[in-house]
Amino acid sequence: MLNLYRNGKDGVSWHSDREQNFGKDAIIASVSFGETRMFRLRNKFNKDIPQVEIPLHHGSLLLMAGTTQSFWQHQVPKTAKDILPRINLTFRQIHRQL
Numbered sequence: 001m002l003n004l005y006r007n008g009k010d011g012v013s014w015h016s017d018r019e020q021n022f023g024k025d026a027i028i029a030s031v032s033f034g035e036t037r038m039f040r041l042r043n044k045f046n047k048d049i050p051q052v053e054i055p056l057h058h059g060s061l062l063l064m065a066g067t068t069q070s071f072w073q074h075q076v077p078k079t080a081k082d083i084l085p086r087i088n089l090t091f092r093q094i095h096r097q098l
């Protein structure tokens with residue numbers, strides 16, 4: 001899947017990627033190009049666990065594996081900063097329904 005963030009007004013709000021066809025806790029690989037954007041994680045069940053913030057730079061590879069999707073949500077927040085475009089590619093396992 002390809003996401004284009006044209007500028008700071010584009011972002012992705014809190015979600016988990018658990019669509020049925022992905023399978024439960026299927027691994028997702030995410031590669032970033034262009035502008036650095038923040039990637040935030042928050043625990044779904046325990047608000048006392050601090051949020052995690054990871055800057056995704058040009059060429060970075062992020063792997064979401066294990067229970068990342070069942071226990072955590074993630075977002076790419078919008079920013080008021082004047083920034084350049086970013087492209088994110090995600091590689092997801094699709095379990096074909098037979």
Ligand SMILES: O=C(O)CCC(=O)C(=O)O
Pocket residue numbers: 001003012017030039056074076088090
């Ligand atoms: O752009 C990113 O780094 C994350 C995108 C995302 O969460 C998604 O496509 O499900």
Ligand SMILES: [Fe+2]
Pocket residue numbers: 015016017074
């Ligand atoms: Fe996602």
